[in-house]
Amino acid sequence: MIVCAKVTVFPEYALMLQEVKSASPHWDNHFNSGNYEGNWKVLPLRSIGGQNTIIPGLTANDIFADHPNLDMFPSIRKLLAAFQCTVKSVRLLNLAAGAVIKPHSDQELSFEQGEARLHIPLITNPDVAFYVQDERITMQPGECWYMNANLQHHVTNGGKTDRIHLVIDCEVNTWLRDLINSADYISRRPAYSQQQLLDMICELRNQSTLTANQLADEFEKQYDQYCPLDQILSFLQEIGLAYQLETIEEDTFLPGLKMRNGALVIDTNRLLYPGDVLHEAGHLACMPPGTRQNMNDKLEDCDMHRGGEMMAIAWSYAACIFLKIDPEIVFHPDGYKGAGQNLIQNFDAGNIIGLPLLQWYGMSYDKSTAAASGHQPFPHMISWTCLNQPFE
Known part of the structure; x- marks a missing residue:
């Protein structure tokens, strides 16, 4: 299981930064108000049907389209056009100085489950602490990072400036799989502990079905x-x-x-x-x-x-x-x-x-x-x- 990966994507960072600083968009408060303290704002660039919604997606059948806000950021549009996979939600997320995103998980949003979330920091500072599980991930401006959002993660902006990330959700295909697997840096960990594997093997063997036994066989390989x-x-x-x-x-x-x-x-x-x-x-x-x-x-x-x-x-x-x-x-x-x-x-x-x-x-x-x-x-x-x- 991949926790995070620094992938080889080269956005026109200087141009993106200039466009973000010069734009005067209308930011909305993040919809998940119970999961943060302070100010956390969203600017949709691709949304469901291109509509004025800040929710990144509701079902697997959602159809995404460019939001009018994307017209303010030609360099981001150019980057997205270079992606050789289906691009779903795209947003700018602004975590204000002193704000905290509480520990949470975004269910089924992971490389292994077919959807990958990429982060490109545009404005950040050294006192931003981004944790996935117990691993702190330090992302520099202009880098591109895959983060396993299905794992528990939390962020604190302890600096004196806002933190703005370009966040891109993509469907995993061969191109994206190769991009992530060939990353400059990859942090992995087993999906299950030894005891979890043993418990699942015992439960599956008790079910005594063909499918359960086949799955137990796979878990036993990991347990070994x-x-x-x-x-x-x-x-x-x-x-x-x-x-x-x-x-x-x-x-x-x-x-x-x-x-x-x-x-x-x-x-x-x-x-x-x-x-x-x-x-x-x-x-x-x-x-x-x-x-x-x-x-x-x-x-x-x-x-x-x-x-x-x-x-x-x-x-x-x-x-x-x-x-x-x-x-x-x-x-x-x-x-x-x-x-x-x-x-x-x-x-x-x-x-x-x-x-x-x-x-x-x-x-x-x-x-x-x-x-x-x-x-x-x-x-x-x-x-x-x-x-x-x-x-x-």
């Missing part, structure tokens, strides 16, 4: 991706890294996972990727004992922890090889800024990020050092946890 979790937890116990299974109420950087006083806290109902447990365990394992016991979620931005990230990458790859699990469980498409596959390829080619630091800590050796000392080289680990205190 979680199976390494028990193996990972047993491994952590064997090497002496502490973890605790409990409910996590707050949002965390990695859903269902955080560090607390040198131990991992894991919420299996919210955990999206079991491989994330192994990566975070690497952060703990690669730090000296005195440092490890004080590690919490908000790590200090310093050389030690920046180096710790590189060591955790190498450590978790070595753990995958040791446990005989697919490295893609850790280096999945939604992590490492989309570079997980590239990291695996580099490891396979012998280009090992983080190995010099592991060697400095006495945890693993490169080929030449290993040969001289009588040890096996990386990915073999001499010690799974750091026992030295090299920073003292």
Whole structure:
């Protein structure tokens, strides 16, 4: 499931901005008055039948047409003409300084369900906080972003200027699918947690129909991706890294996972990727004992922890090889800024990020050092946890 994507669309931003600033249109208050505080206004550019309505759509059979307001913005009309898909509602949305859009979802408005909402910021400021689920999306003026509006999202304009976005709803076809899948940046996450999948599989099996069993088969394929979790937890116990299974109420950087006083806290109902447990365990394992016991979620931005990230990458790859699990469980498409596959390829080619630091800590050796000392080289680990205190 795609959360958001920065797509390659190049609007004539300077011209659009000039047209927006010079126009004197009549803005209407957003129709969904219970979902915001402050001022949130709408200017329709394409609407149902081209009529003077601010509602983006009511049914799948709605026919959209250009609204007379579009005549004020030739550059936007030109952009829409270049879209090789069906364009539905098009609006300018103005969120005033200090205004808040409350958490809400726009049902069935997502790429996977056949309709995609694109945002192009025309006027914004650094204090606009746009969240989809627990992920903050920072959109720069003139960029084009797909946002999964079916997921819960909310916005706060904490700046001193209004925020104006061009918002375009489109039907997904081959052209739009290729555009989004080839985006410069894509944030993905599984549609369901491990527990949700298990519950749905059980319910579908109880129905015992052909269609239900076929759907259960598909969910079981997704569930199988979680199976390494028990193996990972047993491994952590064997090497002496502490973890605790409990409910996590707050949002965390990695859903269902955080560090607390040198131990991992894991919420299996919210955990999206079991491989994330192994990566975070690497952060703990690669730090000296005195440092490890004080590690919490908000790590200090310093050389030690920046180096710790590189060591955790190498450590978790070595753990995958040791446990005989697919490295893609850790280096999945939604992590490492989309570079997980590239990291695996580099490891396979012998280009090992983080190995010099592991060697400095006495945890693993490169080929030449290993040969001289009588040890096996990386990915073999001499010690799974750091026992030295090299920073003292």
